[in-house]
Each structure stands twice: as C-alpha cells, then as structure tokens.
Amino acid sequence: MRFWSLFLVFVFLMFLSGCSSQSSFNVFNPYTGSDALVVSLMPSAPPEITYSGIPYKIGFKLTNYGALDIHNAYIVVGTDDFGGAKISNPSASFDLKGKKSTHFFRGETTYKFFDAVAPKLTSSQQVTNILLTYLVCYPYETKSQISLCIDTNPYNPSSGGCRFSPSVDVAPAGGPVNVVNVKESPVPLSSDTIKLRFVITVKNLGNGLVLSYDNYKSLCDGSVDYKNLGKVKVSASLSGSPLECYPSSISLMPSSANPETAVFTCYSSPMKMRSSFTSLLTVDLKYGYFLSGSKKLQVYKLS
Amino acid sequence: MVDESNVNLNSQEDPNREGDTQETAPKPSGGRAIKNFIVSGLGKVGSHSELIKTVFKWVFVVGMFVASIFVFLSHNWSVASILLIISLIVFKLSKNSFLRTLSLIFIFASLAILASYISSPVIDAFSHKNTPTPWQDTTHDKLARGVHTYNTKFAKLVKSSREYIQHQVDCAEGNCPMGESEGPQVGMMLSTPQLMYAHHVLVGDPLDFSSTLTGINLDLYPDVVVYPFCSVEGETSFEGVNFNVSPKKIYMSDLSNGVVPIMCNAVAIPSTYLMNTIETGVRFNFTTTSDLRLVIMKSTLRNALESVYGTNFLPFVFEINSSQVAYYNDGPINLGMRISQMPLAARAKENSAFLIFALNNQWYSANGAILKINYMNISLPDGLVLIPKKPYCPFVEKGNGVYSLDPSFKLNSPVSSVLSFFCGIKVSKFNSQFPVWTPHIDVSVNYEYELNSSNDIPIYKPDESNRPYSYDGSSSFADQNFSKDCSSLNIDPNNLPPSKYVKQFTSSLYAQQIQRGVEDGASKYGLPGFSKVQMEALLLGIMVMETGVGSNPAADGDGDGIPDHIAGCTGCSSGYNNVYKDIVNAAKALKWNYEDNCKNYSAYPSRLDCALHAYNKGPKADPNDKTNRDIYRPTVKAAMNQWINYLCSSANSGGVSK
Numbered sequence: 001m002r003f004w005s006l007f008l009v010f011v012f013l014m015f016l017s018g019c020s021s022q023s024s025f026n027v028f029n030p031y032t033g034s035d036a037l038v039v040s041l042m043p044s045a046p047p048e049i050t051y052s053g054i055p056y057k058i059g060f061k062l063t064n065y066g067a068l069d070i071h072n073a074y075i076v077v078g079t080d081d082f083g084g085a086k087i088s089n090p091s092a093s094f095d096l097k098g099k100k101s102t103h104f105f106r107g108e109t110t111y112k113f114f115d116a117v118a119p120k121l122t123s124s125q126q127v128t129n130i131l132l133t134y135l136v137c138y139p140y141e142t143k144s145q146i147s148l149c150i151d152t153n154p155y156n157p158s159s160g161g162c163r164f165s166p167s168v169d170v171a172p173a174g175g176p177v178n179v180v181n182v183k184e185s186p187v188p189l190s191s192d193t194i195k196l197r198f199v200i201t202v203k204n205l206g207n208g209l210v211l212s213y214d215n216y217k218s219l220c221d222g223s224v225d226y227k228n229l230g231k232v233k234v235s236a237s238l239s240g241s242p243l244e245c246y247p248s249s250i251s252l253m254p255s256s257a258n259p260e261t262a263v264f265t266c267y268s269s270p271m272k273m274r275s276s277f278t279s280l281l282t283v284d285l286k287y288g289y290f291l292s293g294s295k296k297l298q299v300y301k302l303s
Numbered sequence: 304m305v306d307e308s309n310v311n312l313n314s315q316e317d318p319n320r321e322g323d324t325q326e327t328a329p330k331p332s333g334g335r336a337i338k339n340f341i342v343s344g345l346g347k348v349g350s351h352s353e354l355i356k357t358v359f360k361w362v363f364v365v366g367m368f369v370a371s372i373f374v375f376l377s378h379n380w381s382v383a384s385i386l387l388i389i390s391l392i393v394f395k396l397s398k399n400s401f402l403r404t405l406s407l408i409f410i411f412a413s414l415a416i417l418a419s420y421i422s423s424p425v426i427d428a429f430s431h432k433n434t435p436t437p438w439q440d441t442t443h444d445k446l447a448r449g450v451h452t453y454n455t456k457f458a459k460l461v462k463s464s465r466e467y468i469q470h471q472v473d474c475a476e477g478n479c480p481m482g483e484s485e486g487p488q489v490g491m492m493l494s495t496p497q498l499m500y501a502h503h504v505l506v507g508d509p510l511d512f513s514s515t516l517t518g519i520n521l522d523l524y525p526d527v528v529v530y531p532f533c534s535v536e537g538e539t540s541f542e543g544v545n546f547n548v549s550p551k552k553i554y555m556s557d558l559s560n561g562v563v564p565i566m567c568n569a570v571a572i573p574s575t576y577l578m579n580t581i582e583t584g585v586r587f588n589f590t591t592t593s594d595l596r597l598v599i600m601k602s603t604l605r606n607a608l609e610s611v612y613g614t615n616f617l618p619f620v621f622e623i624n625s626s627q628v629a630y631y632n633d634g635p636i637n638l639g640m641r642i643s644q645m646p647l648a649a650r651a652k653e654n655s656a657f658l659i660f661a662l663n664n665q666w667y668s669a670n671g672a673i674l675k676i677n678y679m680n681i682s683l684p685d686g687l688v689l690i691p692k693k694p695y696c697p698f699v700e701k702g703n704g705v706y707s708l709d710p711s712f713k714l715n716s717p718v719s720s721v722l723s724f725f726c727g728i729k730v731s732k733f734n735s736q737f738p739v740w741t742p743h744i745d746v747s748v749n750y751e752y753e754l755n756s757s758n759d760i761p762i763y764k765p766d767e768s769n770r771p772y773s774y775d776g777s778s779s780f781a782d783q784n785f786s787k788d789c790s791s792l793n794i795d796p797n798n799l800p801p802s803k804y805v806k807q808f809t810s811s812l813y814a815q816q817i818q819r820g821v822e823d824g825a826s827k828y829g830l831p832g833f834s835k836v837q838m839e840a841l842l843l844g845i846m847v848m849e850t851g852v853g854s855n856p857a858a859d860g861d862g863d864g865i866p867d868h869i870a871g872c873t874g875c876s877s878g879y880n881n882v883y884k885d886i887v888n889a890a891k892a893l894k895w896n897y898e899d900n901c902k903n904y905s906a907y908p909s910r911l912d913c914a915l916h917a918y919n920k921g922p923k924a925d926p927n928d929k930t931n932r933d934i935y936r937p938t939v940k941a942a943m944n945q946w947i948n949y950l951c952s953s954a955n956s957g958g959v960s961k
Contacts, residue, residue, distance in 0.1 A: 076737060076738075077737075078735070078737030078739055078740075078741065079741070080596055080741045080742070080743060081684055081734075081735060081740060081741060081742040081743065082594065082684065082742060082743035082745070083743075090736070090737060122592055122745070122747075126523065128594065131596060131621075131623065131741055133621050133737075133739050133741065135738070135739070209608075209611060219604065219607065219738075220738065221738060222600070222601035222603060222604040222738025222739075223601075223603060224603050224604055224607045225603065225607070226603075226606055226607040226610045226611075229607055229610065229611055230611070253610075253611060292620045292621060293621070293622075294621040294622055294623065
C-alpha cells in the first residue's frame with residue numbers, strides 16, 4: 001500500500017506544480033515568445049582555429065521559434081577578401097514551418113553549410129584572424145490575439161459581464177515584432193451609438209532590424225532604401241470584423257527617443273451601446289526582419 | 304462484495320493481509336482504500352468486471368501519461384526531479400506490473416524534462432532555450448561545450464606560440480598600448496660593453512671589450528641574421544679603427560632565449576690621446592608586415608544602417624570595432640594602421656577617407672632605432688585606390704594595386720620613436736558579391752634596425768716624447784712559428800730566477816700584462832734562431848737587467864715594474880706607463896738592433912751581444928765602449944738562462960703561453 005501512498009504524493013505534487021508562478025499547465029499555444037528565426041553557428045563549423053589555405057565548413061542552425069511559417073528566408077555569408085579566402089556559393093534560401101504548423105514548442109529547424117577556404121598567410125605572418133559575417137533576411141507576420149473586455153457604454157463603464165480595463169499589456173505572440181499594449185476607449189457618436197478606439201503600441205522585441213515586408217531581402221543584397229527600414233504593415237479586427245487603422249504602416253526605427261516602438265490607432269464600426277462583453281482583438285503585423293552576425297577565426301600558418 | 308482477484312494482488316505482497324482485508328476491512332490504509340474503492344466500483348459491474356477492470360486500468364495509465372505530459376509541459380526541473388525520484392522508488396519497490404509501467408512512464412517523462420536543461424545537439428532539438436541573438440547563441444554553444452576542436456597535429460605549435468600569438472592578436476585588435484605590441488614576449492637587449500682585461504687603457508693598448516646580447520623568443524624569426532659591430536668614438540675621432548668582432552653573425556633562432564657574448568678587439572689603435580666611448584651593437588634587416596581589415600559597404604546599405612544606428616553602427620551589426628587598428632605586427636616595429644572612415648562607403652569620394660599608418664619603434668627601451676628603410680610596399684585589393692601625395696604619402700604606384708615608397712625618400716635621422724604616413728584612399732569599384740566587402744590592406748616594410756649599447760671609458764695619454772719606437776701593429780714576423788720545445792735545451796732546475804722576480808712575473812698587479820707582453824713580444828719580434836721560449840726568456844732577462852723586474856737598480860719612476868728605459872720614458876713619474884706595450888716595444892727594439900744595426904757584429908762574440916749592446920747604448924754605440932759592456936750583456940744572458948730554466952721546468956713547460 002505504500003506504493004499507492006507514494007503515488008498519491010506524486011499526484012499531489014504534480015498538481016502543486018501547476019500552481020507555480022513561473023510555469024503552468026497551459027494548453028499549447030503557438031502564439032508565444034518574441035523569437036521567430038534564430039540563427040546560430042554550428043559549434044565546430046567554422047572551427048575556432050584554422051590553417052593557412054585550408055578548406056573548412058561554415059554551418060548554420062536555423063530554427064523557427066515563431067508561431068507562423070517562414071517562406072523564402074535568405075542567408076548570405078561573407079569573409080575577408082585577402083590571401084585567396086573565399087566562400088563557395090555564399091547564399092541560400094529556405095523555408096521553415098512555425099510552431100503553429102508543427103504543433104510543437106518550436107518550429108522547424110534546418111541546417112545550411114557553406115564551403116570556405118582560409119586565406120594563405122604571407123611568409124612573415126604567423127597568425128592572423130579573419131572575420132566571417134552573415135546576413136539573414138526573412139519576411140514575417142506576427143498575429144496577436146488579445147482577449148479584451150469591450151465596454152460600449154462610456155457613461156457607465158462598470159456595467160456588464162466582464163471587468164473593463166482601459167489599458168492592457170500584451171504578451172509576445174510568437175514573433176520579434178509584437179503588440180505590447182492596447183488602450184481601449186469608446187468614442188460616442190450619438191446618444192446610443194459609439195465607436196471603439198484601440199490605441200495599439202507595437203515594439204520590436206527581437207535583436208534584429210525591421211524593414212518592409214515587400215523589400216525584406218534588400219538589406220541582404222545591399223539594395224535597401226532607408227525609407228523601407230522599420231516599416232511594418234498593420235491591420236486589426238475585432239471578433240472577425242476589420243477595424244480601420246491609422247496609419248496602415250508604422251515605422252519602428254531605433255533611436256534614443258524612440259526605442260523601436262510605434263503606435264497606431266484602430267476604430268471599430270459604429271455600434272450600439274450595450275453592457276460590456278469579452279471579444280477577441282486580432283492584430284496582424286507584417287514586416288521583413290534582418291539579422292546579422294559575425295565570428296572571428298584565427299588562421300595559423302602551417303609550418 | 305469484494306473482488307477476490309484484486310484482493311489477491313495484495314496477498315502477493317503480504318500474504319498475511321488477505322485475512323486482514325476480509326476480516327478487518329473497516330480501517331484500510333490510504334492506498335488500500337483507493338484500491339478498495341476501485342475494486343468495489345468494478346465489482347458492481349458483475350460479470351464484466353475483468354473487461355472493465357482492464358479498461359479502467361488502461362484509462363488510468365493513459366490518464367497518468369497525459370498527466371506526465373502536463374508535467375513535461377510545465378518544464379519545471381524541480382517538479383521533474385521529484386517525479387523522477389518517486390518514480391524510481393515505485394519502480395524499484397513495486398512488483399505490480401501496472402505500477403511499474405506507470406512509474407516507467409514518469410521516469411521517462413521526468414528524464415526528458417531534466418535533459419532539456421543540458422545543452423547538447425540532440426537534446427537541444429527537443430528543447431528551446433531562449434537565445435535572443437545569433438551571436439549570443441553561438442557564444443552559448445561554445446561555452447556550454449567548453450571544448451574547442453583542435454587539430455592535434457598542430458597542438459604543440461599552437462601551445463608553444465599561444466602566449467605570444469594571443470598577445471599579438473590582442474594588440475592587433477587595438478588592445479595593447481603603442482610600443483608594446485609584443486611587450487616582453489619578443490625582443491633583444493645588449494648589455495653595457497666592458498673592458499675585457501685592463502682597468503684602464505692607454506693609447507696604443509689593445510682595446511678589448513665585450514657585451515652580451517640577450518634574446519627572447521626570437522626563434523619566431525629563424526631566418527633573420529644579426530650582425531654585431533663595435534666602435535669607438537671620442538673627442539678626436541677614432542675613425543678608421545678596425546675591430547675584430549666575434550661572432551661575425553648570429554641567427555636569431557640561435558639567440559632565442561639565450562645569451563651570446565659579443566667580443567671586440569681593436570686591430571689598430573691610433574697613438575693619440577682620446578676620451579672615448581666604446582660601443583657594441585647589432586644591425587639586422589627585418590621585415591614587418593601588417594594588414595588592416597576594411598569594411599566597405601554598398602552605399603545604400605551603409606546609409607540605411609547609419610540612419611538606424613548612427614555613424615558607429617558596426618558594433619551593433621557585426622560586433623566589429625570601428626576604430627580597430629591593424630591586427631598583425633611583429634619584430635622591433637609595430638606597424639599600426641587605421642582608416643579614418645569605417646565602414647567605408649562603396650562610392651567614397653576622393654579625400655573622404657584616409658589611411659593612416661605608422662612605424663612605432665617598440666624596442667626603443669633597448670636603445671633600438673630604424674637606420675634605413677630598404678623598401679615599403681602597400682598592397683591594395685582591386686577596387687581600392689591610394690592617393691599618393693608628398694610629403695605625407697611619398698609613394699609611387701607600381702601596378703597591380705602595389706604602391707612603393709618613393710626611392711627619393713630618405714630618413715633625416717634614425718627613427719627611435721614613430722614614423723607616420725597619411726594617405727588618401729578611395730573605392731573605385733565595389734568588388735564583392737556580398738554587400739559587406741571586407742578586403743585587407745597589406746603593408747610590408749623592410750628596414751635596417753640597430754641596437755646599440757655604449758660605455759664611456761678613460762683612455763689615458765702616455766708621454767710619447769721619448770718613446771724610441773712607435774708601435775704600428777704590423778710585423779713580418781707576426782706569423783712566425785716558434786718552437787716551444789725545451790727538449791733541445793739544457794735545463795738546470797736549480798738555477799732559477801730570484802723568487803721576487805718570479806712573483807712579479809706570476810702574481811703581481813701587472814703579471815697578466817707582463818705575461819702577455821712577453822708572449823706577444825716574443826711572437827712578433829722573435830730573433831732568428833731563437834725558440835719562443837728562448838725569446839721569452841731573453842725579454843725577461845732584459846727586464847731583470849733593466850729593473851730587476853720592478854725593483855732596483857734600474858729606474859722605475861712610475862713603479863710599474865717595467866724599466867723606464869724599456870718603457871721609452873726615462874723621466875716617467877706618473878701612471879702613463881704601459882706594461883704590455885713597454886715589453887713589446889723592447890722586443891721590437893731588440894729585433895731592430897739585431898737586424899739593422901748588427902749586420903756586421905764581428906766586434907762582438909755574437910750577433911745577440913751586438914744587439915744587446917746597441918739596445919743598451921743605442922744603435923750607434925761604439926763596440927769598444929766598455930762602460931757596462933761586460934756587465935749588461937752577461938747579466939742579461941745569465942738571467943735569460945735562469946728564465947729558460949724556469950719556463951722549461953716541468954711545472955712550467957710550454958712557456959708563458961701555457
């Protein structure tokens with residue numbers, strides 16, 4: 001019988017863990033996290049040390065931690081231009097399914113390898129270092145679904161079936177660019193008609209650079225127009241009904257005054273006043289995303 | 304009603320409990336209560352109890368599996384640890400297959416959770432760590448694994464050079480102060496030159512001095528040859544003095560982590576008074592190379608990134624230090640380079656960017672300096688153009704992107720600190736398919752470098768007014784071989800010089816100079832038919848006659864043990880006399896008399912008697928002048944025999960040069 005006692009203890013602990021503040025028994029939700037494409041160099045490709053004129057591999061692990069799929073992502077790799085250093089076929093494209101498609105806690109992972117040759121050192125050089133640089137560009141979409149208590153009565157805001165809050169902070173929804181806050185307020189149009197106004201704050205929570213969805217590859221091929229930097233197309237709907245949003249495209253440009261944050265406003269269609277109710281605000285953010293990185297290799301002379 | 308089959312499950316664990324279950328059921332334990340509950344529930348099903356029991360069991364198993372999945376999802380290592388411990392205990396103790404299966408499920412589930420906290424390529428595929436940036440993720444991987452892949456074939460090389468190379472790389476990245484590119488890791492040092500024999504030197508003395516050359520890690524440059532040199536500089540120039548320098552050349556690899564003495568011997572010293580500085584040094588040609596990575600971007604990309612991050616955006620985008628200097632230097636010169644604009648725009652206008660590079664003397668503390676630049680080349684990749692302009696950028700284009708230092712460029716003086724250049728640079732063609740072009744600019748400079756060390760020494764001026772024979776260092780007899788063989792001589796070991804003379808010869812203050820003077824005088828000015836031992840003994844005999852080797856009766860005004868007559872200064876009263884040279888001059892004078900003044904010696908018993916008489920009375924001496932004639936020559940010859948006995952005695956065989 002002591003086994004059953006232990007079993008009961010386990011069940012108790014198991015339920016207790018569900019009360020933990022840091023984790024929960026949430027049902028799987030792909031719309032979480034602030035990552036989408038995560039790029040990392042393989043541990044030994046490239047190696048920390050290579051030798052003059054010797055071929056080596058550069059490997060990338062590319063994983064989609066975002067909610068939605070990535071299509072036509074583009075990676076390009078460069079190295080120092082001296083001593084015959086080169087990378088064969090330095091670019092590649094790839095697709096990666098997101099968490100929503102894989103029904104797992106991360107999306108697809110792929111690996112890309114590039115063949116490179118270390119530079120030949122001059123006779124008097126014992127060692128030097130070379131720089132590997134890589135650029136990654138991909139188009140992406142963040143879909144934030146925010147459950148809001150909608151209050152249509154500006155004169156009696158506390159009435160209704162849910163508790164109204166004028167400002168709601170929003171958790172990341174499975175992409176680097178996210179809605180971080182929604183401010184809701186009814187705008188009276190007549191004595192019994194209102195429009196709902198949503199002031200939506202968007203922020204780049206990732207470590208990359210945002211650029212327009214249509215020109216997502218331009219930073220990787222060097223053809224970028226700075227006017228396309230930071231551009232995010234926005235749209236929103238309330239329980240499936242499209243909202244009118246101004247502006248339809250926002251700019252997330254990093255600066256000291258504006259740390260990659262932008263605000264836009266959406267209005268619902270006119271509606272009759274009624275008691276408060278819960279509804280789902282869906283915000284779509286479409287953008288291109290740019291990641292870059294580098295790694296130094298030490299190149300030793302063969303002697 | 305109780306299901307017997309279920310009750311019997313317990314009876315397997317503890318047979319005594321079967322009766323308890325049936326007879327004392329009112330107070331079951333917790334586990335048994337659940338079991339009873341389940342069993343009682345099943346019992347109500349009647350004839351379908353087995354089926355229901357099985358279904359119930361599997362529903363229970365699946366339910367617990369689902370529960371374990373939830374635990375897994377919670378991704379809480381503490382819960383997983385507790386789950387693992389409990390499951391292991393249950394699995395170990397239970398004999399019930401149902402419970403064991405269940406515990407196994409929990410074990411695997413908890414292991415999966417715990418494993419996710421360990422970084423490995425396999426497990427990483429099943430767990431996600433929030434890695435915010437690509438480069439941070441790379442660092443994480445590197446640190447987590449902690450082991451870098453090295454090619455063992457080169458491990459030894461890497462290890463031996465690691466410290467130096469790391470220092471070099473650090474410096475290359477701009478992390479070391481100017482002039483400390485290699486710091487104490489590589490270098491050489493010359494000690495202060497010191498006289499080898501005498502406490503002081505007189506004009507006309509042999510000038511022998513030495514210093515030591517110390518090297519540190521110079522085996523990095525095995526092909527570089529170092530040439531030592533010696534010199535003397537004074538108030539009146541010593542120009543034209545030649546030195547025998549030993550060794551003639553030193554390979555840096557031989558010098559590495561060791562000490563090599565550099566010995567200098569003056570072949571000929573002018574007999575003029577000088578205050579002097581003796582100097583030892585080394586010269587060598589060395590090539591220092593350096594290269595600078597440029598970051599050149601397509602203008603659109605550069606402008607775009609600049610608009611986002613500001614001018615200094617490279618650290619944000621690529622973690623590159625915009626102000627990095629050249630990252631490879633070696634040898635006595637740190638060849639630093641920098642570009643004024645980083646990154647460079649592909650369409651950079653002329654004069655919009657400058658290449659600044661400087662030769663920093665990093666062995667200045669060892670008194671080193673660049674004497675001459677033999678050549679200096681700048682190599683630019685195709686697409687970059689240098690804009691030479693004197694005087695800041697005295698280079699001429701040689702083609703294929705190579706620019707050489709203008710041949711008319713001359714150093715005004717040795718470079719002991721910094722020599723810098725300032726050249727415009729522009730991008731004529733963006734020569735890369737990658738939007739970020741990172742070519743290298745190579746600079747190679749070959750120069751003559753000198754390290755030296757000096758010491759002031761007093762060289763005293765002798766009174767030369769009455770010096771009968773000047774020493775010019777030349778001798779047709781210098782290479783004559785003298786026999787040291789005493790076997791043909793009649794040795795009388797009982798007839799030796801007085802002990803006070805022997806003491807002067809062997810252990811007095813001037814013993815070393817006396818010995819060298821006698822040996823060199825005998826070697827250079829030996830008389831025909833005299834063995835070396837005989838010649839040495841003859842010179843010592845003259846000294847006995849003249850002074851008693853430092854004692855009366857001969858005049859020895861300066862008390863150096865050398866007769867003033869031999870020294871050529873009858874009035875010597877100060878310390879300008881020179882023991883060594885006095886004896887050599889005596890030998891020279893004797894020989895001159897023997898060869899030139901005694902060609903006809905019929906008036907004398909022998910040619911030696913003639914020479915000794917002429918030495919005593921002068922070259923024009925009358926053979927019939929009997930003053931001291933019958934004293935001087937016999938005394939010298941008697942003393943000579945005593946010295947032969949001494950030098951040829953068993954304890955001293957081999958003469959002075961033993």
